[in-house]
Amino acid sequence: MAITVTQAAADRVNDFLANRGKGIGLRLGVKTTGCSGMAYVLEFVDELNPEDEVFEDHGVKVIVDKKSLVYIDGTELDFTREGLNEGFKFNNPNEKAQCGCGESFTV
Amino acid sequence: MALLQISEPGQSTAPHQHRLAVGIDLGTTNSLVATVRSGNVQTLPDENGNHLLPSVVRYLDNSVEVGADALLHAVADPANTIVSVKRFMGRGIGDLRVLGSKLPYQFVDADKAVPRIQTRGGDVSATEVSAEILRALKKRAINTLGDELQGAVITVPAYFDEAQRQATKDAASLAGLNVLRLLNEPTAAAVAYGLDSGREGVIAVYDLGGGTFDISILRLHQGVFEVMATGGDSALGGDDIDHVIAEWMLDQAGYTQDPEPRLARELMRAARAAKEDLTEQSQTGIAIDTDEFQWHGSLSREQMNALIEPLVRKTLMSCRRALRDAGIANQDIIEVVMVGGSTRVPYVRDRVGEFFECEPLVSIDPDRVVAIGAALQADVLVGNKSGEDMLLLDIIPLSLGIETMGGLSEKIIQRNTPIPVSRAQDFTTYKDGQTAMALHVVQGERELVSDCRSLAHFELRGFPPQVAGAARIRVTFQVDADGLLSVHAREENSGTEASVDVKPSYGLTDGEIEAMLRESIDHAEEDMQTRTLREEQVEAERVIEALDSALEADADLLTEEESQTISAARESLVLTSAGDDPEAIKKAIVGLEKACEDFVARRMNTSIRKAMKGHAIDEYATEDE
Numbered sequence: 001m002a003i004t005v006t007q008a009a010a011d012r013v014n015d016f017l018a019n020r021g022k023g024i025g026l027r028l029g030v031k032t033t034g035c036s037g038m039a040y041v042l043e044f045v046d047e048l049n050p051e052d053e054v055f056e057d058h059g060v061k062v063i064v065d066k067k068s069l070v071y072i073d074g075t076e077l078d079f080t081r082e083g084l085n086e087g088f089k090f091n092n093p094n095e096k097a098q099c100g101c102g103e104s105f106t107v
Numbered sequence: 108m109a110l111l112q113i114s115e116p117g118q119s120t121a122p123h124q125h126r127l128a129v130g131i132d133l134g135t136t137n138s139l140v141a142t143v144r145s146g147n148v149q150t151l152p153d154e155n156g157n158h159l160l161p162s163v164v165r166y167l168d169n170s171v172e173v174g175a176d177a178l179l180h181a182v183a184d185p186a187n188t189i190v191s192v193k194r195f196m197g198r199g200i201g202d203l204r205v206l207g208s209k210l211p212y213q214f215v216d217a218d219k220a221v222p223r224i225q226t227r228g229g230d231v232s233a234t235e236v237s238a239e240i241l242r243a244l245k246k247r248a249i250n251t252l253g254d255e256l257q258g259a260v261i262t263v264p265a266y267f268d269e270a271q272r273q274a275t276k277d278a279a280s281l282a283g284l285n286v287l288r289l290l291n292e293p294t295a296a297a298v299a300y301g302l303d304s305g306r307e308g309v310i311a312v313y314d315l316g317g318g319t320f321d322i323s324i325l326r327l328h329q330g331v332f333e334v335m336a337t338g339g340d341s342a343l344g345g346d347d348i349d350h351v352i353a354e355w356m357l358d359q360a361g362y363t364q365d366p367e368p369r370l371a372r373e374l375m376r377a378a379r380a381a382k383e384d385l386t387e388q389s390q391t392g393i394a395i396d397t398d399e400f401q402w403h404g405s406l407s408r409e410q411m412n413a414l415i416e417p418l419v420r421k422t423l424m425s426c427r428r429a430l431r432d433a434g435i436a437n438q439d440i441i442e443v444v445m446v447g448g449s450t451r452v453p454y455v456r457d458r459v460g461e462f463f464e465c466e467p468l469v470s471i472d473p474d475r476v477v478a479i480g481a482a483l484q485a486d487v488l489v490g491n492k493s494g495e496d497m498l499l500l501d502i503i504p505l506s507l508g509i510e511t512m513g514g515l516s517e518k519i520i521q522r523n524t525p526i527p528v529s530r531a532q533d534f535t536t537y538k539d540g541q542t543a544m545a546l547h548v549v550q551g552e553r554e555l556v557s558d559c560r561s562l563a564h565f566e567l568r569g570f571p572p573q574v575a576g577a578a579r580i581r582v583t584f585q586v587d588a589d590g591l592l593s594v595h596a597r598e599e600n601s602g603t604e605a606s607v608d609v610k611p612s613y614g615l616t617d618g619e620i621e622a623m624l625r626e627s628i629d630h631a632e633e634d635m636q637t638r639t640l641r642e643e644q645v646e647a648e649r650v651i652e653a654l655d656s657a658l659e660a661d662a663d664l665l666t667e668e669e670s671q672t673i674s675a676a677r678e679s680l681v682l683t684s685a686g687d688d689p690e691a692i693k694k695a696i697v698g699l700e701k702a703c704e705d706f707v708a709r710r711m712n713t714s715i716r717k718a719m720k721g722h723a724i725d726e727y728a729t730e731d732e
Contacts, residue, residue, distance in 0.1 A: 012145070016113060020146045026113065041119045042111045044146060080110065084154065084251040087110025087144075 001073050003028060003055045003062045009079040009088060010058030020044060025054070025061030028077065028090075029068035038071065038105055040090050109253060113145035118491055128287060128489035129248045130295070130481025131261045133237065133275065135193040136317035136344075138162045139475060140244040141482035142252065143491065148299075148482050150475045151251045159474060160247075164189045164239045166228035173243040182368065185211035187226045191318065192240075194341070195233035196278075197271030198222070234274050238281035245284055258287040260485040262477050265291040265323045266337045268505075269550065269562055269592055269609050276591065287488040293323035294332045295480030296444045300468050302327060309335070309439050311429075313459050313467070314446035315422060318344040322426045324433040324440075335433035338425045343418065345382075345449035351414045352378035352406070356393065360402040370400050381406050386451050412454040419458050426462060443467040448474045503528070507584055507592060510547035510556045512537055513641035519584045522552065531583040533599075537649070539656065540572040544580060548594050548609060554634035555641075563594065565607040570598035575649075636689075643692040647684035650696055651677060654703060657710060664709045676702035 005013070017023050029041035045063045048054070053069060055062040064072065076091040095105045120126060129151075132139045137159040141150040150158045157175070165177035165188040172180075181188045189212070200214060200222040213225035223230040241261075248256055261284075263275050272289055279286045290298075293312035297303060302310060307327050314321040321339040325332045353374040357366065366374060377395050384391035389408045395401065430437065443463045449455060450473045460467050471479060503526060508518035511534070520530050536544065544567045551559030570578060579599040586592050595606040654677060665673070680695040 013113070016145045016147050027116070031119065040111060041114075043114045043116050043119055046116055082110060084151070084247070085110055085253045087112050087253075089110060 001053075001069060003057070003064060003069075003072065003074075004076045005057040005060050005062060006076060006078045007058055009077045010060045012079045012088075013060045017044070022046060024048070025063050026077075027063045027065075028072060028075065029065055030071045040072075040105075041068070042088055115146065115491065125252075125254055125257075126489045126491050127248075127252050127254055127256050128482075128485035128491075129244075129256060129259045130290075130478050130483070130485045131241065131244055131259050131284075132292070132295070132475075132478035132481060133193065133240065133261055133263075133278075134162055134316065134477075135191050135319055136162060137474070138240050138244060139478035140248050141475065141478040142248065143482055143486040144252075148479050148486075150478050150482075151247055153247055160240065160243060162191070162193065162240055164192065164236050166226035166231065168227055171228065171239055173239050182372075186213065187228070189224060189226070189231075189236050192233050192236040195222075196237060197268070197274035198233070234278045235281060237275065237278035241279055241282035241284055245282055256284070257489050258285040258485065260287050260290050260295075260481040260488065262290050262292045262295045262481050264321060264337075265293050265334045266321075268560070273591055273609070287485055290481055290484055291323075291332070291334065292321070292446070292477050293325055293334075293444070295477045295484065296446045297325060297327070297332060297442075297480065298483055299471055299476045299480035300442070300444055302442060302444070303330065303332070306441060308441035309433070309435055310442045310444065311426070311440045311463055312444045312446060313422070313426070313450065314339075315449040315455065316344050316447040317449070318342070318346050320344060320422050320425065320447075322422070322429045324429050324435070335435070336429040338429035338432065340421065340425060343421060345447070346375075347418055348382060348415050348449060348452065349375050349378040351418065352381060352411065355406075355410075355414055356395065356402060356404070359404055360400065362400060362402075367399065370397055373397055373400075382411065382452065385411050386453060408453070415452070415454065419455055422455075423458065423462050426459075437462065437464055440465060444476070445469050445473050446476055503586060505550045505560075506552055507548070507550055507562075507586070508559075509534075509582060509594075510549060513645040514556045515554060515638055515641050516549050516551070516556050516559050519582065520586065526586045529583060529585040531581050534580045534582055535576050536573065536578040536580075537575055538652070539575050541575065541578070542570055542572050543568040544596070546582065546594065546596055546605075546607075548592070548607070553630065554638040558630070558634070562592070562609050563607045565594070565596075565605055567596040567598060567603060567605040570601045570603040573600070575653075640687055640689045640692075643689040643696070644684050647680050647692050647696055650699060651680060654699070657706070661706075661710050661713065664713065665706060669706065673699070673702050673706065 013026050023044040023046055025045045027041065027043040027045045030038045031041055048063065049065065051066050052063050053066060055064070062077070071094055072090065072092050074093045078089045078091055080086065080089055092105070097105065114120070127142070129140050129142045139150050139158060139160065141148060152158045153160070160174045161178040163174065163177040163181060165172040165180050165184065167187070177188055181190055215223045215225055215230050221232050221234070223232050224236070245256065245259075259279065261275060261279055263272055267275070275289060276286055292314065296312050296314070297310055305327075307329075310325045310327060312323045312325065314323070319339065319341050320343045321337065323337050324335040326335050353371075356374060356378065373395060377393055381391050381393050385406070385408045390405055392403070392405045394403045440463045443459060443465055445456065445459070445467045450459075450469065456467055456469060503520055503522055503524050506518040506522040507520045508516045511517045517532070519532050520528060534544075546565050546567065547556065547561065548563040549556050549559040550562050553559050567580065581597050581599055583595040584592065585595070592609040593606060594609070595604070597604045654673070662670070676695075676699040680692070680699050683691045683695040686692075
């Protein structure tokens with residue numbers, strides 16, 4: 001089981017954490033909302049929960065709760081730019097389909 | 108797939124419900140939009156990487172250009188290219204006429220309240236021009252953030268009055284922006300530096316922009332920024348620095364003619380480049396090579412400092428005045444925030460630091476600091492932060508009140524009250540049988556309405572006639588979080604209501620806004636005396652009015668002699684109340700009341716007898732007897 005982070009994403013996460021002045025890492029997860037079943041969660045983490053698993057890649061601590069992990073195991077987190085917009089992207093091998101907007105998915 | 112941003116712990120949003128909000132610095136020369144993404148506040152650039160959007164709008168036959176494209180045509184097509192529209196916001200045609208001789212625009216007088224500028228694309232108001240700038244920034248934000256905006260915080264100068272704030276809000280709604288709130292520019296700059304959660308005390312915000320200089324003295328107390336004083340110069344900025352350098356170059360070259368527009372532009376460009384070089388270097392080379400003018404030379408930082416010294420001194424004089432208005436000393440300032448591109452000049456920083464005796468805050472880009480503060484505030488207002496982050500409050504800069512008898516201003520909400528706020532006060536009628544009341548809403552610190560600023564007139568009509576003083580009219584002033592006022596009047600006995608939203612009643616010049624506070628202090632004593640006099644005069648008028656209506660009804664109760672005594676006392680009151688001695692009027696009122704004592708008692712008895720006529724005395728027995 002593993003979650004990976006691209007160099008571009010790691011650089012951004014480290015910048016954002018430094019800027020924020022606190023936080024131990026980045027939470028990746030899923031929520032069961034959205035038009036197509038599930039939605040991704042991306043949050044700063046200030047403290048760990050007992051059910052959390054911690055991965056480390058390119059110097060970034062990635063925190064995932066065990067329930068979410070089954071849906072996103074093997075995911076690579078990337079940071080990209082599309083026109084003026086920029087942000088993070090989940091490259092999730094478990095994903096079977098996305099809703100048209102791309103904000104929620106099914107496995 | 109959509110690109111994601113990092114949220115605060117527990118603040119992840121459901122798909123399609125991103126709480127996207129921006130801060131907008133709607134400036135005189137340039138405008139910016141900023142937002143908080145992944146906990147990181149940043150201004151948003153356009154496709155070419157430019158963060159600043161020149162606040163310039165050019166009207167074509169069927170389209171509108173905004174920003175750099177429009178700016179390119181400002182010289183060639185001045186009548187249709189509107190620059191510095193912020194100066195016209197919330198202003199009446201009269202104010203614009205004063206500026207008019209220097210402006211290339213044709214103003215149309217069709218609608219008196221809102222002057223319109225004639226352009227090739229039709230007549231436009233200042234509000235509509237500002238809306239175009241906001242629309243361009245909104246589009247940039249949506250393209251960057253990938254979704255609709257939930258709202259925006261827009262900054263305005265601290266000295267903006269109700270009319271100018273309302274005009275700004277109207278521009279936002281024209282542009283389809285939901286205004287979370289308007290925020291004072293110096294407050295936004297202080298927020299960008301996190302001063303709102305810092306040490307309580309007095310902060311100075313020194314804002315030297317391209318064409319304007321503003322100094323604001325703020326006091327932070329219990330999470331509220333109170334504007335203690337503002338000052339500045341609406342015609343002093345970075346352009347003037349460039350100008351003195353350009354003049355110097357002409358001097359050095361021994362050029363005595365007036366430069367052609369093209370050469371003038373080239374000189375200004377070279378001057379600006381030299382100024383910018385001298386921020387980092389102590390010496391810079393200058394080369395100008397046009398057909399009519401060639402010059403090569405160099406400028407040292409010391410030389411430039413000497414050139415701009417008079418300009419910097421002028422700003423510091425404004426600072427001194429603002430401190431005096433605020434009633435504090437230089438050493439009381441705990442932080443100085445630097446805003447505006449011209450504060451990059453090291454000499455400006457040094458002199459400001461010396462003046463306030465503290466190291467100015469310069470770590471945030473001074474062009475962007477206001478937009479950044481607005482974005483931070485927008486992020487809190489839209490709910491992306493957890494509860495511990497306090498909502499920032501603003502205060503009312505000038506007292507709000509209504510006109511009472513004698514042309515006096517009765518203040519309902521005192522200045523420096525935190526907003527939003529709602530305050531009510533009861534008033535009554537002045538004459539018997541009165542069924543309507545005119546309400547005049549005013550702004551300012553002076554005692555006389557004629558010295559205050561008129562905001563709105565409205566009438567409460569159709570309440571039942573009652574004797575003077577019996578009607579209960581409750582007037583409620585409500586100021587929302589943006590500093591916008593609505594006034595509501597209700598006659599409590601009948602439930603008759605009327606209200607007014609303070610719509611721009613345009614017409615206040617720059618100097619007046621800033622001078623209002625100062626005048627109220629300068630004239631405090633005189634105002635107090637005038638107030639006392641007016642109050643006695645109103646009272647005299649009321650007494651005479653009451654006497655006259657009593658005489659009309661019951662003159663037959665008086666002997667000839669009594670009637671003469673009363674008439675003499677009445678005359679003496681009429682005479683003294685036309686004078687300016689409140690004590691004398693007071694005495695005359697007492698004199699008249701004394702002369703009328705018997706008459707009043709006799710009237711009372713007569714009316715009781717009249718009322719009791721035909722009734723048995725035991726009908727009046729009380730139950731417990």
